[in-house]
Amino acid sequence: MTIAVDRSIEANATPVLRELIYTICPVLVASNVALELGWIHDELGRVGAKPTYLRSALSDVAWPAHYNHDSGRLLRDGGNSPAIWSKADLRPTVLLGLTQAQPAGKVLVRTDSDIHRVADLKGRRFGLYKSQRNEKIDHRRATGEHGILAVLALHGLDRRDVEIVDIEDADAHTEAPADTPAGIWAQRRATRQDELTLEARALDAGTIDAIYDYSIGVDIRLTQTGRFRVIEDLDRYPDWTLRIANAPRTLTVSTEFAKANRDIVVAWLRASIRAGRWINAHPEAAADIFYRTTIYADRDAIARALRDFDLVPNLSAQNLAGLRLETDFLRAHGYIAGDVDVNEWADSSYLEEAVTSLRRG
């Protein structure tokens, strides 16, 4: 056995670690698992770089960058609507990969209500999340609105057939800094474990008649109380575009950083691809990790959901078409002003280089 010797030590060179700021949404993307397994740090370390979490004490970039991507060295993986907003209206980024791993969404009503099908919602009140912040895109509202309009259309109704009631949230982001995303979500989980969601509280109180839920496991927690039931689940339909909203998830990076640090971007993608393959092969094990790195309420529901998804990031024609659909939705409903050419936004060369280098070992 031979031991590799780093010649830079002999040369007494001063190592300069290049820093990448990263942020990941609490959703099913391979980056979350790659990070938890240490593979992000390993791969970046191999090229002399280190990852710093946006919401850690070490970061000098403020948290709103998670939404507006306001940094010249930020990589972001997660929900697509902030990424689309940033690209359309704010700054140049490169789209590196897409992951379609998100339930299409469900409609819940109160158990004792006379509503048995979506058609019965005509003239009734549909709750829709609304953030009280105005410095970020209201991605949660956009996702809910997209789903509500889809489910109404599926049943021959449109927005005018129901009353949309805003469910307002302070959207505080008050968590203390943490070294990794799991540290942020642990704080949120600790305070919300036994509570109904914001929208469910309004439904329970009777101020609205239905909610649209696109989480994983919230429907289980709510129906287990006996007070709510699911009357529609968009995943029961064969139309894949019903699953398009804040997913496909987008892996994006500041353009100037990608151009100057191609090796770091490829290193991240190597870690994510490895993790994606590992998740696909071990959904039960991955569910334990995702339970820490997401805000999803039910570990077993995560494991079940993972069996239906491919967690290896890609830039497939179908996912790019899905991203196009969401961009059109966000423009048509005033969430973004500019447009995005998704094919121009995507640069598959990073992903291809990562896949090729992994093949070589």
Add this chain to the structure above:
Amino acid sequence: MVDILERPSASAPAPVKVGAREAWYTICPTFVASNVAQEFGWIEEELRRIGASLSYLRSLPVEQGYLPHFSHRFAHLFRDGGNIPSIWAKADNVDTTLIGLTETQHGGTIVVRADDAARRVAALKGRRFGLSRSANPAKIDWWRATSEQGILKALALAGLSRADVEIVDIANDDRGFGEASRPSELWAKRRGDLVFTPEARALQAGEVDAIFASHGRALGLERTGGFKQVEDFSRHPDWALQVSNSPYALTVNTDFARANRDIVVAFLRATARAARWLDGNREAGAAILHRVTYHPRVADTAAAIAGTDFLPALTPRKLAGIDLQKRFLVEHGYISRDFDSRDWADASYLDEALESLTS
């Protein structure tokens, strides 16, 4: 056709004497863990450990064993299965305690003739729905209640109401039967009758156009080639649609339970053991359950129980299911007295059984 075992009252059997430490049981042909515990002999084993004995209600002469299966008017009786008789028993007959609930994921179906042009319930507007009517006034017409609730649910899902269809009563003699050594013997004799019910025969004869059928019954009917399903509640995500004589209720006489806590805990220990065994042995469990239920084939039973949680825990959603079922029975006149399901339920027996199994 099944043997009708009722005799002239002149030869009525001697009254049953129930000893202090004697327990009796009766279980419906449903997917509940107690059915497996019973088949394995675990209930008897657990009871014997504490000096108690176990007898099967329906081994008695039919005059004594049939009606108490529904009314619970029998000393020291454990009953597991369809909740409509259990709710009726508590409301209008005798004080029982609810010690377990098991949900089903199959709330039933709407079946029509295979050659009918209708492909959905909405197309059955103006048509005739068959609804069984029991000729036996001594017990709740639980089968009519289950069917009526199923028909009304299906109509609501189709945007229709009762006024949009014609409800046709189908007479059901509803004669007693029994005198079997154990449930598997009882249901082995009845398997065909559980599928080809009077309303199914009326549907076949063209006297009605649609009926409600439980999941297993619908499978048996469609395998003949003469019938098809136009609605299957299990295809909908709404758990409340699966409330159909379920969640299955495990009940026991309250006075007996209070005086013999250890026997109730022993019964639940056996049931919880069976639930755990089923969780780890679904396919094998299907073969056991198949003996005491009526899905056409073991594979159908296996598919039907694939997602079943067999531990009869008294969770909020199961109790909410009891409330939905009870509300239907009150609103449609099947029971005369309402009661609070939270007062009926006592989780302490199951808690103690589970605790004793871990220690």
